Amino acid sequence: xxxxxxxxxxxxxxxxxxxxxxxxxxxxxxxxxxxxxxxxxxxxxxxxxxxxxxxxxxxxxxxxxxxxxxxxxxxxxxxxxxxxxxxxxxxxxxxxxxxxxxxxxxxx
Amino acid sequence: xxxxxxxxxxxxxxxxxxxxxxxxxxxxxxxxxxxxxxxxxxxxxxxxxxxxxxxxxxxxxxxxxxxxxxxxxxxxxxxxxxxxxxxxxxxxxxxxxxxxxxxxxxxxxxxxxxxxxxxxxxxxxxxxxxxxxxxxxxxxxxxxxxxxxx
Numbered sequence: 001x002x003x004x005x006x007x008x009x010x011x012x013x014x015x016x017x018x019x020x021x022x023x024x025x026x027x028x029x030x031x032x033x034x035x036x037x038x039x040x041x042x043x044x045x046x047x048x049x050x051x052x053x054x055x056x057x058x059x060x061x062x063x064x065x066x067x068x069x070x071x072x073x074x075x076x077x078x079x080x081x082x083x084x085x086x087x088x089x090x091x092x093x094x095x096x097x098x099x100x101x102x103x104x105x106x107x108x
Numbered sequence: 109x110x111x112x113x114x115x116x117x118x119x120x121x122x123x124x125x126x127x128x129x130x131x132x133x134x135x136x137x138x139x140x141x142x143x144x145x146x147x148x149x150x151x152x153x154x155x156x157x158x159x160x161x162x163x164x165x166x167x168x169x170x171x172x173x174x175x176x177x178x179x180x181x182x183x184x185x186x187x188x189x190x191x192x193x194x195x196x197x198x199x200x201x202x203x204x205x206x207x208x209x210x211x212x213x214x215x216x217x218x219x220x221x222x223x224x225x226x227x228x229x230x231x232x233x234x235x236x237x238x239x240x241x242x243x244x245x246x247x248x249x250x251x252x253x254x255x256x257x258x
Contacts, residue, residue: 019217032203032225032257034202034203034257034258035258055215058212058215059212060211060212060215060216061209061210061211061212061216062209062210063207063208063209063210063220063222064207064208064210065207066203066205066206066207067203067205067225067257068198068201068203068205068206068207068224068225068226068257069206069207069222069223069224069225070173070174070175070222070223070224070225070256071173071174073222073223074221074222074223075220075221075222076220076221076222077209077216077217077219077220077221078216078217078219078220079215079216079217080185080214080215080216080217082214082215
């Protein structure tokens with residue numbers, strides 16, 4: 001499996017009070033633990049089990065993902081611009097791995 | 109059996125519309141009860157069917173691997189009135205939990221899109237927990253052609 005790569009697409013500026021869309025995706029197998037290999041052994045579960053978005057250090061949106069979220073989980077959500085600050089995105093994987101991205105939003 | 113082909117066709121012609129109506133309304137009520145029961149079993153509470161909660165998915169989709177799902181709740185998202193959490197279930201999947209989306213007041217909107225796996229045609233169920241404690245639910249039928257859970 002290749003290393004999961006997270007990506008975030010959103011605008012970098014906003015007016016105060018504006019609602020803006022955030023598109024996120026991470027390349028990830030999302031192995032459900034329901035499949036078997038050629039020797040009929042269960043392929044162990046390995047999924048992104050949690051996604052968190054923090055805005056200015058405060059958690060504003062999160063997702064608990066289960067096996068039924070598709071491979072390469074795509075999550076699109078909406079936030080309201082209240083002040084300039086960093087947006088931090090964290091994807092947590094089974095087994096303790098995590099992937100992180102940060103972007104800046106300038107609010108006029 | 110003393111029935112001729114003609115008699116069968118005549119009875120069929122007259123009765124089919126009524127039969128179809130009876131069958132579908134009974135099926136609908138049954139599915140309704142089953143889903144209410146399902147939600148009660150998995151959340152421990154009775155949810156109210158609500159048109160404030162919108163679960164948009166294609167009615168028919170060629171593959172069960174990546175079925176688009178869009179959730180939207182009519183809510184002002186203020187400190188006094190916001191959506192805390194939306195849980196999504198696929199009752200006919202081998203593992204019924206799909207995802208749980210957590211929101212906060214003021215800075216997040218109760219709107220999210222993602223892609224999910226479905227094992228077979230089924231009603232997908234969304235349950236929203238509101239800040240005042242209310243539990244709202246909705247469902248939508250999705251017909252998938254292939255199993256996305258293997």
